[in-house]
Amino acid sequence: MSTTTGSRASSSTIDGVEISRRRNPRGVLLTVFTWILALGFFFPVLWMVLTAFKKESDAATNPPTFIFTPTLQQFKEVFDAGIGTPLLNSLFATIVSTILVLALGVPAAFALSLRPVRNTQDALFFFISTKMLPIVAAIIPLYVIVGRIGMLDNIWTLIILYTAMNLPIAVWMMRSFFLEVPGELLEAASIDGASLWTSVREVILPLISPGIAATALICVIFSWNEFFFAVNMTAVNAQTMPVFLTGFMSGQGLYWAQLSAASVLAALPVVICGWIAQNKLVRGLSFGAIK
């Protein structure tokens, strides 16, 4: 995405078109309009962040309070309310499942791209088909099975489910990165007498490591935000951040500022990851279909 942006920018500035466009009043208006639209669209998030720094008395006013003295009190309150455990659970489930996805997914993507197996299309189709089906159809037996083996309210249950949830996307996405490795490079390496393992380690992995990083970030986003499995499979011990937030539902209107502080803590890690990975986000979400 970024490369095309670059080439376009350079081609459109060649004959000074860009300069005349910038001075054109219609262009300025369009820019202002775009900014207003973007700020309006973003405003709910900004409001959430502002509310998190308010006192409860400032948070629930009508009309809304725009000028206030910021306080960190709400963040202290949510830590006192026990946000620590869900925070750590979310962190653990996210990191471990992402590592598992990469451990299973990188070799699979390799087998489906550079040294393709027979029936590659079938395998790819199978992976993607698991994303097509509604999760509700599996939740009941999963609940029963997990209950029978005594794994309810256990973070490892979520880790396994999150790995299965992200693996198909990761395989598709990483396959599209592997396919970009130039074949001549591999041939040259094998002519130079490099073993398969050497060329994987020294030619392929360095080339696709940005792709792997992007894939990992996408997995992090999905795991961190996941709610359906978490709410059905966990109670107290393995509670994750989204489930912790539901605890505020009954007291809505009473602890708005505190709820906002907890929401900010829940959203912040993913928002930052997403900002970093924004160029690769589409490819991840579209199963690697778009570059």
Add this chain to the structure above:
Amino acid sequence: MSRAEGWRRRGPLLPALIFMIVVTQIPFLFTLFYSTQSWNLVRPGSRSFVGFDNYTAVFTDAQFWRVTLNTILLIVGTVIVSVILGLIFALLLDRKFLGRGIVRTLLITPFLVTPVAAALLWKTSLLSPTNGLVNWALSPFGVHTDWLSQYPLMSVIAELVWQWTPFMMLLILAGLQSMPNDITEAARVDGATSLRLFRELTLPHLRRFIELGAVLGAIYLVNTFDAVYMMTSGGPGVSSANLPFYIYQRAFLGFDIGQAAAMGVVTVIGTIVVASLALRLIFKSFTGNEEAV
């Protein structure tokens, strides 16, 4: 390819394949089995084989049809509106202007906010009848509505549109930026108007990206649960419940495993029918893309 070589190639694939089969396919077989059982956790020892009775009950359940309709409305409504908004945003972003990077970052943020937090934000800060921002902003026009109880499904759709527009925008933006420059330049030199350029060059080029966005959006939206659960809990009645929420209610609040399983199977069959049509579209997209590479 020799047999040994075949296995050496297959080796790296097998762990992932086996893992996915075990975790995703076995539960579904159980769902099929449970759907033939009369099994309510509240009545222990009452479990028995009832054949297709659960399915009959599902199909004669008026609420189930209402919920199915809600699910379709929710998916179609969200996809259409977020594609249109996403297209507008993408077109606005596809020009050079001051702070373009920041604007793009602002616009994608709703997609990243934890869905549960986003749903709570909409419920409490935006749509609340007493001190919600929407009513406050509309008060000069004399609007004062309890959005969540009067328009529950629309409220959920509005929140989902807010979350999904950035995804559509990113996808369509990728499409716009993959457009070959020389053709549009040539058309412009030939004196084509912007509108004509858009209708006859840009839109046809974007079609593939819009289709892909609609299909992927629908795939993700079939599983919508957070927004319904947090904003309306499916209510009032079942007026804003979708299939995942309704099945969840049957299984985890009504403890009716057999019925919930049957509904799950019906949902899957419905999704397979729709998805196999959609898959044809999406695969055309994928292969088209690979040819282009």
